[in-house]
Amino acid sequence: IAGITQAPTSQILAAGRRMTLRCTQDMRHNAMYWYRQDLGLGLRLIHYSNTAGTTGKGEVPDGYSVSRANTDDFPLTLASAVPSQTSVYFCASSDSQGGREQFFGPGTRLTVL
């Protein structure tokens, strides 16, 4: 693989269920991010990780959790999904030794009913 992969591509989920969105990068970037994209709101940062073992809250962290056990993986978990979490989720990574450009995965479309 090259770049960032996300899984699943799309998912329909019943409210109250737990869901983990997966993200893997092979660029050895130290920083990783999770965004949600909603119409009229652009991309909003949910959580981020500057390096393996550390995480931080973004603009809209409530209802989501993340972990960063290693450099390559950055899963996003919805402990108990609600309809307002229906969105398209993008994972991104960047190399803080380089520029501020972030590289994005293809996204996961999540529908919570």
Added chain:
Amino acid sequence: DQQVKQNSPSLSVQEGRISILNCDYTNSMFDYFLWYKKYPAEGPTFLISISSIKDKNEDGRFTVFLNKSAKHLSLHIVPSQPGDSAVYFCAASANDYKLSFGAGTTVTVRA
């Protein structure tokens, strides 16, 4: 409260003409600005960026202009091509490297 604003949700332009996309920001700590392009069902891809120490950056058909005093930047695409039809996001960064995005502008290039 969004710190990066793209007030035009859409833009339609004739093929071969210039597309001008605008972006305003409120946070004076932003010192680096980026434009991303997004096609349907794909992730955003980086297009062009500019540091606050410059007022212009050019890459082929794409030029970004920065007016720090007005807290305004714009992206010029000339000439516009059908493949430029996409959603364009403006983003800004302070020295913490996190990005704040605008809501996006959908560009449609007419043949």
